[in-house]
Each structure stands twice: as structure tokens, then as C-alpha cells.
Amino acid sequence: MESLLFLCARRIVAHRPLPALPGDVYPVLFQAAFLDGRPLVLRDLVTAWPFPVLNFQRLVGRRELLRDHPCKLCVQAVILAVVAQLRRELEEPGPHSSLRVLDMTGLPHSASGRAANGMSVWSGTVALAKACVEVSKHQREFQRRGSKRHKGRSGAATASAAPQPPGVDVHADLFVNGTSYGILRDALQTAAAGPLRLKCREFQAEELLASGIVSLLESMDPSCVRRVDLRFNNLGLTGLSVILPHLSRFPELRSLKLQYSNVDVRRPTPESAIGIRCLAGQLGMLPSLRELNLGSSRLSGNLRQILCDLQAPLESLELAFCSLVPADLAFLSQSFHAPALKRLDLSGHDFSQGLLEPLRLLLEETSASLLHLDLMECRMADSHLDALLPTLRRCSRLRFLGLYGNSLSTAALKDLLQKTLELPDLHLVVYPLPADCYEPEPPSEFGWNFEESVDGEKLAAATAEFSRILEDSGRNDFVWTYNPYGHGALDYFSL
Secondary structure, eight states, X not given: OOOHHHHHHHXXXXXXXXXXXXXXXXXXXXXXXXXXXXXXXXXXXXXXOOSSEEEHHHHHOSHHHHHHSOOHHHHHHHHHHHHHHHHHHHHSOSOOOSOOXXXXXXXXXXXXXXXTTSOBHHHHHHHHHHHHHHHHHHHHHHHHHHXXXXXXTSSSOOGGGSOOOOOEEXXXXXXXXXXXXXXXXXXXXXXXXXXXXXXXXXXXXXXXXXXXXHHHHHTSOTTTOOEEEEESOOOHHHHHHHHGGGGGGOTTOOEEEOTTOOOBXXXXXXXXXXXXXXXXXXXXXXXXXXXXXXXXXBOTTOHHHHHTTOSSOOSEEEOXXXXXXXXXXXXXXHSTTGGGOSEEEOTTOOTTTTTHHHHHHHHHHHTTTOOEEEOTTOOOOHHHHXXXXXXXXTOTTOOEEEOTTSOOOHHHHHHHHHHHTXXXXXXXXXXXXXXXXXXXXXXXXXXXXXXHHBOHHHHHHHHHHHHHXXXXXXXXXXXXXXXXXXXXXXXXXXX
């Protein structure tokens, strides 16, 4: 229910110009203007912002509110207001604005990179980068004009020596690909000492050359970066050996994601052995690292060598489709990582064969800490799930369980549901469509037609049974679904 203060704020922001108001009501006015989609009012509020920090998430509230409200024009309005403020501070002497930090981290983004009815994360990065470059260009032009005015009076240019306004630091999560690389590079390099300074918290790069990634990393403030996410960059061990040494300058780097990096060491060669030692040594130079994603790297038998130099236990480890062998899981279960793991993704491995017992032993070691477990598309049938269930039930803190893409019957899923309802923190289970609901047999992994492959009556009956079990349990907070999309991955930093 909305508070009386918020309802009053909505009435106030419905009209321009705003009346004179005390500074302590600006946060609720900002929230009301943003959620109601009033960009012009937001520009007015930012122009007169009475505090040194403006933090989007703290002002607007939950990520769900940011996600569910149109925000493109509102985000642009805030950026434009800050740019206008800095231009005034450059040209007009007098008291400066109180605003010194604009924190835009945590703005929501979906798998497609777009907030609902809003600005994509890619265009948001471009908008910020262009703003930084524009303000820096204006500063240089202003200094050049000042130099011309002062020459002849004192025999030297003095404008550049005049006190400069303190400027604004913009904290943001940056997303870059080949299209946006140039403008972001210019923003990070030319605006580093300018009035509007980008401070990257989380950095995601897709489809870039190693040299381009290095150029961007070298231009970032080392004190701010907590996550680097490099995906679809086709780097291989050679490319990673070029990039990873530059990560050691980030003391707060806790998360490193290297999925789809085209690493394949299944067949050992002298070159791959050198590359693995190099990778391990460079990971060992990241003392704060707690999350590692090596998804879709072919690591068979090499997990020990890759993780051997880490200085502290990992809390999140994603190894989906990594072609692991029993020795890899055995190492993991005996390592100092196992009792610290909060998130584990082993999707895409065949647990119908020799990996099942090593997996069970690993889950035993992680049971006291594990919050998130992904075992999607793992070729598990009823007997395999039955063997794992006692261990799963000991994972007392588990919040998420992903089993989508396995061949499990309605009976096995009912048993799973009834037994996992006992786990007090478990709130989301993504289960596979029951194998006995397909006609005449489960579809192949790719290219199947849902409408033609699933018996609608059987699926409806199974869903009704699951719903009855849930209703009888009284667990209104429990989400049991066969839809793997739209739930939002549990982020390491929210664990």
C-alpha cells in the first residue's frame, strides 16, 4: 500500500513548475516522478538536487519497480540534467550544485538486454559515454576560449589554471560490444580527468578482440570494479592470457565470468598445458575472487590444475557444459571450495553414467552452504533423481533448484515436490515437463514442436496434481514451474 507521503508526492509532480519545497522531500518526489514517467520533472529535481549523492536504486526502491516502469526517457532526463549542470558550472562562477555522485548501478536488464518498455543496457552505456565525451569536449572548448581572452593581458594562458568545478562521478554497470566500443573507449580515456567521470562497477563485453578489452580495462578506475563478464569473445587460452593479467589491478574484483571463451583442453598438448598453468596463475592473482563462470569451456580432467592457485574458496562456481569427468568432481568435493559454495551450476553433464556418485559426494560437502543448484539437461531419469534426493534434502539452505531438460516422470516429480517442500528456504524449482506427458516419446534436444509433442490432457492432469500438493502444503511462497525463463537468475551479489 502506498504511503500518504508518496500519494502527496504524486500529486505534486503532476504539475510544473514545482513549488519551493524542503530538501528532505526530494527523494520521494524523485521516486514519484520516475515511477509516473515524468522526465521534465526529473530534470527539475536533479537541477536543484540538495544532496551529494543521487542513487537510482535507493530512491526508486526495489528492482521490480525499476523493471516494471517505463524508464528510457526518465533515465535520459537525469543524464541530460547532470550534463546541463556541469556546463553551467564551467561557464558561470558562483556556488556549485551539491550533486557529486550519480549512482546508476543495478538498473535492471533482461536476457535480451532490455528493461520492460525501457532503455536497453547497451544504449544506456552509450548514453552515459556520449554524455561524458560531450562534457569533456565542452570543457576543452571553454578553456580554449578563455586562453584566447587572456592572452595579451598577462602574456600567458590562464583559463586552464583557473579552479575547475569538482564535477560528478557516475557509477554504472557498463555493457559493450563492437558497436559501442569506440564511444566507451573515448569516454573512459578522455573523461578520466573531466567533469563527468565514469566509474564502472560491473563490466560486460561481448564479441570484442582481446586488445579492445584490454584497452577498456586499462582505462577504468581500479577501485570500483567488482565484476568482469567476458562472453562470446572467442578468446581461447591465448586471448585469456592477454587479458587476465590486467585484472589484478582491480582489488575489489569478486566475480569473473568467462563463458563461451572457446577454451578446449580435452586433448592435452604441450601448448594447452602451458596455457592452463598460465590461466591458473593469473586467477591466483585475484585475491578477492569469489565467483567464477567457465561455462562451455571443455575442461575434462583439468579442473584441479585451473583452480589450484586460488587464494580463497569460491562461493559461486558455474561449470555448465564443461565436459567434466569424475576426477573433476572428486577434486571439487575434496577442495576447500566445496563447504563454501553457495551457487553451483553443473548443467549439461551426463549424470546417467559415472558422474552420479561423484555428484552425490560433492552435494554432501556443499549441503550446509548451497543456496542455488542448477542441474539442467543432465540426462537424469527417475532412478538418478531417487539416488540424489536424500542428499538434496540435506541442503537445508537451498533456495533454487533447476532440473529442466531431464527425463523425469510425473510420479518422480510428485515425490520431489513433496520432499523438497520440507526445505524452508526453497522458493523456486524449475522442473522438466513430465516424460510421460509426451506423445509418443520425449522430443529431441533441439527442434521440437511443443504443441505437437506434448499431450495437453496429460500435462493438465499432472499440473493439477502438483497444484493440489502445493495448496495442501500451505507454501504460498513456493514457485514450482516448468518454464525456465523469466525468473531472473540468483545473482552472486544478492546471495
